[in-house]
Amino acid sequence: MPAPLFALVDGNNFYVSCERVFRHSLKNTPCVVLSNNDGCAIARSNEAKDLGIKMGAPWFQIRHLQESTGLVALSANFELYGEISARMMSVVAALGHRQEIYSIDESFIDLSGVPGDLTKRACDIRARVNQWVGIPTCIGIAPTKTLAKLANHIAKQAERKPGSYPAELAQVADLSRLSEAELDALLAATSVGEVWGVGRRIAEQLKAQSVGTVLDLKRMSPAAARAGWSVIFERTVRELQGESCVDMEDVAPSKQEIACTRSFGSAVRDLDELTEAVSEFSARAAQKLRGQAGVTSQILVFIRTSPFRQTPQYSRSLVVPLRRPTADTAAITSAAVMGLRAIFKPEFDYAKAGVMLLDISSSKVEQLELDLDAADHGSATARSREARPHLMAALDSVNERYGRGTLKLASAGAGVVPRNWTMKQELRTPAYTTRWEDMPVVRA
DNA sequence: TCTGGGGTCCTAGGACCC
DNA sequence: TCTGGGGTCCTAGGACCC
Numbered sequence: 001m002p003a004p005l006f007a008l009v010d011g012n013n014f015y016v017s018c019e020r021v022f023r024h025s026l027k028n029t030p031c032v033v034l035s036n037n038d039g040c041a042i043a044r045s046n047e048a049k050d051l052g053i054k055m056g057a058p059w060f061q062i063r064h065l066q067e068s069t070g071l072v073a074l075s076a077n078f079e080l081y082g083e084i085s086a087r088m089m090s091v092v093a094a095l096g097h098r099q100e101i102y103s104i105d106e107s108f109i110d111l112s113g114v115p116g117d118l119t120k121r122a123c124d125i126r127a128r129v130n131q132w133v134g135i136p137t138c139i140g141i142a143p144t145k146t147l148a149k150l151a152n153h154i155a156k157q158a159e160r161k162p163g164s165y166p167a168e169l170a171q172v173a174d175l176s177r178l179s180e181a182e183l184d185a186l187l188a189a190t191s192v193g194e195v196w197g198v199g200r201r202i203a204e205q206l207k208a209q210s211v212g213t214v215l216d217l218k219r220m221s222p223a224a225a226r227a228g229w230s231v232i233f234e235r236t237v238r239e240l241q242g243e244s245c246v247d248m249e250d251v252a253p254s255k256q257e258i259a260c261t262r263s264f265g266s267a268v269r270d271l272d273e274l275t276e277a278v279s280e281f282s283a284r285a286a287q288k289l290r291g292q293a294g295v296t297s298q299i300l301v302f303i304r305t306s307p308f309r310q311t312p313q314y315s316r317s318l319v320v321p322l323r324r325p326t327a328d329t330a331a332i333t334s335a336a337v338m339g340l341r342a343i344f345k346p347e348f349d350y351a352k353a354g355v356m357l358l359d360i361s362s363s364k365v366e367q368l369e370l371d372l373d374a375a376d377h378g379s380a381t382a383r384s385r386e387a388r389p390h391l392m393a394a395l396d397s398v399n400e401r402y403g404r405g406t407l408k409l410a411s412a413g414a415g416v417v418p419r420n421w422t423m424k425q426e427l428r429t430p431a432y433t434t435r436w437e438d439m440p441v442v443r444a
Numbered sequence: 445t446c447t448g449g450g451g452t453c454c455t456a457g458g459a460c461c462c
Numbered sequence: 463t464c465t466g467g468g469g470t471c472c473t474a475g476g477a478c479c480c
Contacts (some may be wrong), residue, residue: 035448058447076448103480155451199478232478259450266445308447323462354449 002113004244005141005176006148007122009092009129011085012136012156014105015043018084019074021134028308030071034059037265038075046160071161088133095125095139100248108145110248122172141174145246146239149196150214151175154186160384165189187215202229214240242301250399254292254360260285261354267306268350271341278340281355282333287396293364295325296357300334301339306351316343319358327363328392340357 011017020026029046041048047408051069053062067069085104093099096109111118122139129137138159140151151173158170163317165173172228175183192214193203205228211217218240226234235245260281268274278301289296302317318339322331336355417442 037448038446039445056448060446061462063446106480198477201477230477232454255450255451263448276462306447351447 001007004143004146005111005114005118006143006244006248007095007109007111007118008102008140008152009095009109009125009137010139010146010152010156011088011105012138013043013136014047014085015076015081016045017135018081019077020045021084026072027297030065030069030073032062032073032075033076036262038073039263041073042076044120049160071324084133084135088135088137091129091132091424092125092137093166094128095122098248098250099316100250101252103370108148108248111141119172119174119177122174126171129295139172141172141176143176143242144239144244146236147175147242150187150190150194153194154190174380184218187218188213190214192217195236195240195290197232202233204228254294254362255288256360257352258288258290258294258296258342258357258360261302261352261356263352264350268353269346269348271344271346274340274344274350274353275337277353278336278355279333281353282336283329285355285357286392288333289360290363290392290396292329293362294360295327295363296332296360297322297325299335299339300356300358301336301343301354302356303340303343303350303353305348309349311349312347314345314348318343323419325359325361325363327389329395331340332357 016026017121018029019033021263026045028047029045031051032041032048033043035042040059040060041062042054044055048071049073050063052315053065053071059073062071063073066073081104089099089101089107092107096111096114098110100108100110102108104299112123118141122141127136128140129135138152138155139421140148140153141307142148142151151296154165154169154175155171155173158165158173160166162170169309170184175186175196179184190213191203192198192206192211195214195217198206198217206212206217211220215238220237220242222237225237238245258307260276262281264277266279293432294327299320300317300323301320302315302405304315305313307313320335320339322335326332332355340353
């Protein structure tokens with residue numbers, strides 16, 4: 001067994017770089033990509049970072065920079081980014097023998113036992129991605145995933161801020177070639193908050209204990225890491241010490257939860273509007289569910305006001321259990337809308353809503369049960385239920401070919417009275433009289 | 445006026461069972 | 463008056479990731 005060695009390849013400022021592939025005029029200009037409804041910045045060019053624009057900065061707070069600095073803002077085009085990502089990933093895969101796609105712009109490559117000069121190999125792949133796809137990347141190489149992530153950070157910083165790290169680490173940083181002393185010098189120059197798995201909260205707690213640099217954290221004992229935080233954090237410390245604890249995941253595991261949520265462009269008060277949004281979310285989520293051949297048996301629906309506004313606040317979610325697991329759009333929509341009606345209260349300005357599919361399992365098990373059911377009864381309902389997955393597959397293929405929302409179901413369908421729900425009178429009366437203590441499961 | 449969306453995992457504590 | 467304890471399951475909440 002060769003010693004473990006990982007690369008992390010990451011597209012720089014990915015969404016901005018995607019836009020620049022098609023708009024050369026954006027090169028060298030400060031540029032951000034905005035989220036849904038142009039709410040906030042979710043990607044920034046280096047020039048935009050230099051202006052002090054933070055990740056997630058609300059657009060209305062930075063829009064004045066358009067005039068004063070020539071900042072350009074673009075609405076996100078996630079379909080485009082997905083396509084460019086796929087192309088980038090296929091080129092990057094040639095770096096080693098196995099690839100784990102970690103996010104839309106990052107993948108880990110297993111370099112264990114790959115012969116030759118790995119720095120040169122990585123530089124060649126970078127050049128190829130640049131030439132064939134048009135996306136600039138940085139590559140970090142190290143004996144553990146956590147160190148490879150850190151190496152990638154160093155590669156980026158060394159390029160973007162000359163002098164922050166040794167110049168030869170810019171773009172491609174191979175930590176496995178460094179001596180222990182050289183590596184420790186790099187770690188001493190890096191803030192602990194840059195470590196994969198150390199968020200704002202843990203960084204604060206660490207700094208309170210005088211653990212400010214990555215080198216400090218590397219010197220923490222795994223036992224202390226576990227006692228003070230968690231087993232995950234212990235693993236992080238071990239990985240910094242060079243012990244590989246996180247393996248490659250070759251096949252993407254199927255999702256355990258599927259969510260579809262949106263903030264509204266402006267406040268929504270109307271139940272009909274919310275119903276329409278929740279129906280849309282349900283349909284999208286159901287399609288994703290079928291895409292991984294899954295079925296769900298619990299639907300969570302939530303609505304909430306804006307925590308940023310000084311208006312009356314309201315936030316509720318409700319988990320609606322289904323009588324049987326399903327991937328049927330109508331059944332899921334119907335349950336979500338039922339849940340929505342139960343938690344809806346008028347007189348609030350809603351800023352966001354969403355649907356989540358929980359308790360997901362493989363549809364193969366469900367299909368077996370249907371078959372047994374049909375064989376047992378041979379009834380009309382069983383037969384129509386049998387036809388349902390075919391209808392759903394047809395729906396998905398039409399929507400995929402002609403665009404989302406081309407085809408919708410006209411009716412919500414029957415037979416979705418949730419298990420565990422007794423249809424009490426309260427549910428049929430206007431929602432604001434609904435008694436909370438009668439709800440099955442409530443998450444505040 | 446206007447503040448993203450989609451995930452994962454861990455842990456504490458309550459419910460429940462015997 | 464005395465009033466178990468261990469195991470397991472579930473959920474809510476918190477923290478992290480990009």
